[in-house]
Amino acid sequence: MACPAVAQEHKVVIALLSEGWWTRSQRIRTEGEVPFEIALVDPSDGPTYITLAEKALRLEELKINPNKIAVALDLDRTTVVRALRWIKGQPVYVKKQSIDP
Numbered sequence: 001m002a003c004p005a006v007a008q009e010h011k012v013v014i015a016l017l018s019e020g021w022w023t024r025s026q027r028i029r030t031e032g033e034v035p036f037e038i039a040l041v042d043p044s045d046g047p048t049y050i051t052l053a054e055k056a057l058r059l060e061e062l063k064i065n066p067n068k069i070a071v072a073l074d075l076d077r078t079t080v081v082r083a084l085r086w087i088k089g090q091p092v093y094v095k096k097q098s099i100d101p
Contacts, residue, residue: 049079053087056080 070077
């Protein structure tokens with residue numbers, strides 16, 4: 001009987017009836033019946049680079065390089081560079097220019 005093998009391959013739980021027919025052991029649920037969970041985030045918290053941009057700018061004005069600022073603020077260098085670009089009004093995400101042969 002091929003039905004159980006196919007169902008096992010596709011991880012479908014089946015129940016065989018006395019006539020040889022099979023049905024699902026659970027009914028199919030619509031999207032509205034499927035349980036789900038989401039994490040609620042406080043929208044007042046902005047991205048890390050925005051919240052720490054002023055501190056990073058003060059340290060940069062003291063001629064401290066982004067690597068040392070990252071260590072001082074316990075961040076990574078990319079976040080510091082994004083913060084400095086954001087507060088200076090420069091594009092935060094810069095696309096790398098492709099080299100055409």
